[in-house]
Amino acid sequence: MLRQCFDKIIESGTPTIVTDWATAELAKASANAFLATKISFINAIAEVCEASGAEVGQLADILGHDARIGRRGMRPGLGFGGGCLPKDIRGFMARAGDLGVDQALTILREVDAINNRRRERMVDLAREQLDGNLMGKQITVWGAAFKPNTDDIRGSPALAVAQKLHELGGEVTVTDPQTLDNARTAHPDLDYVDDPIAAVQDADLLLHLTEWPQFSHIDPQTSMMESSPKPIRAVEEARVPEVRATTASTTL
Structure with missing residues (x-):
């Protein structure tokens, strides 16, 4: 059989x-x-x-x-x-x-x-990028799924980081192509935006934490910077070990 x-x-x-x-x-x-x-x-x-x-x-x-x-x-x-x-x-x-x-x-x-x-390191890295102070800082997280091409948020490293940043005083906005409904249910204290470009409006820091191709194809030098009236610091999940102090126009 x-x-x-x-x-x-x-x-x-x-x-x-x-x-x-x-x-x-x-x-x-x-x-x-x-x-x-x-x-x-x-x-x-x-x-x-x-x-x-x-x-x-x-x-x-x-x-x-x-x-x-x-x-x-x-x-x-x-x-x-x-x-x-x-x-x-x-x-x-x-x-x-x-x-x-x-x-x-x-x-x-x-x-x-x-x-x-590794999740703790990303939180520390975010704090370093914001000069040691997360309180009231606008932080955008690209990604909520535990990996691309799924709506599964179980054990999601991205959401674990987002939640911790919120607990430390950050104003965290999350965007994801497929998982926002699930993420809202699991983490109602975070903010959610459908459009990744709109999500960086007024952001102090962008964290690219799930490697969706939709995010990888966005040029931070054009779309992102036009969306926000102030400089954005950007950190990509896949480059955690390589990141040093960044400036406004950091390329992912």
């Missing part, structure tokens, strides 16, 4: 492995744990790069040329979110504890800690 359900996938050349329940369960958990580890690894390296002056994007390219490592997932930024990876690594750790081997997965505690630390 199962083979019939997956006939087309099997016929396309996808390998089929028949195994026991325990192995199948751990295979799924292990796959997501490895992906999370790879993401947190490059973000940990990004911290070292930021301190040393090294360029983490180029470093990731170098590592990616090693066939044993590969480039996929080696993109520094805010870390992972969504409904799978955060839940699965914590569930995997809990399962190891149930089996009496919790020490075997202590590495995943650090993976989780690194992931959370």
Whole structure:
């Protein structure tokens, strides 16, 4: 019956492995744990790069040329979110504890800690860009989904950063192509605007936190600057480790 359900996938050349329940369960958990580890690894390296002056994007390219490592997932930024990876690594750790081997997965505690630390770094970076004072500052966040091309906000790094900035006194406006209804429900104390250009009106700081192509195609030197009567400082999520002090016309 199962083979019939997956006939087309099997016929396309996808390998089929028949195994026991325990192995199948751990295979799924292990796959997501490895992906999370790879993401947190490059973000940990990004911290070292930021301190040393090294360029983490180029470093990731170098590592990616090693066939044993590969480039996929080696993109520094805010870390992972969504409904799978955060839940699965914590569930995997809990399962190891149930089996009496919790020490075997202590590495995943650090993976989780690194992931959370990237969000904290973005908050710190925003504070640095605004001379240490967020109170009353107009902050625009491009992105609410945990990744582009979805309306899923579960575990969204972008919204976690937006909410923290609000709690620290910032006036935060969020825009996203697909998730605003969900975001409004989950975070009603933030402001929301449909149009990314209108969202930067009067902004002191722009944070590009979800890599939607709709945002990437906007030229900050024209549309954004025309929309706001005062200088805007801009920080892109994918360049967290590379950002230094910026000026009014910073290009994303």
